[in-house]
Amino acid sequence: MRQHYRHVLMCTGPRCTENGQQAEAMFKQLGQAIDACDGLKVKRTRSHCFAVCKEGPIMVVYPEGVWYRKVNTSAVQRIVSEHLQGGTPVEPLIFHRLGTGDVSTESPQ
Numbered sequence: 815m816r817q818h819y820r821h822v823l824m825c826t827g828p829r830c831t832e833n834g835q836q837a838e839a840m841f842k843q844l845g846q847a848i849d850a851c852d853g854l855k856v857k858r859t860r861s862h863c864f865a866v867c868k869e870g871p872i873m874v875v876y877p878e879g880v881w882y883r884k885v886n887t888s889a890v891q892r893i894v895s896e897h898l899q900g901g902t903p904v905e906p907l908i909f910h911r912l913g914t915g916d917v918s919t920e921s922p923q
Contacts, residue, residue, distance in 0.1 A: 820877065823860075824858065829867040830870025837871035845858055856898050861874075869909065872885070878903065880908055881908065882904070892907065
């Protein structure tokens with residue numbers, strides 16, 4: 815296993831999006847975006863379900879415990895560049911933080 819400083823889990827289960835197709839596509843895109851960043855030490859793992867199905871695809875970044883919802887193409891790019899590379903979570907996309915709970919009840923824009 816490669817050395818890593820962050821671990822990203824992403825739900826690719828069938829209930830997040832229609833047959834999980836969008837979630838699987840976002841997981842693949844996440845891998846490509848991580849690999850494109852020379853020296854970025856991030857491990858990614860598929861998860862089957864985070865029990866927040868209607869908000870999917872869901873992505874969780876540890877060790878921070880930041881939960882992102884409704885992850886799409888632009889969200890993946892922002893999360894990789896701003897959070898995984900830059901160290902600053904993408905506030906408008908966060909809906910839950912470990913130890914804090916839900917951040918907002920409004921959907922991200």
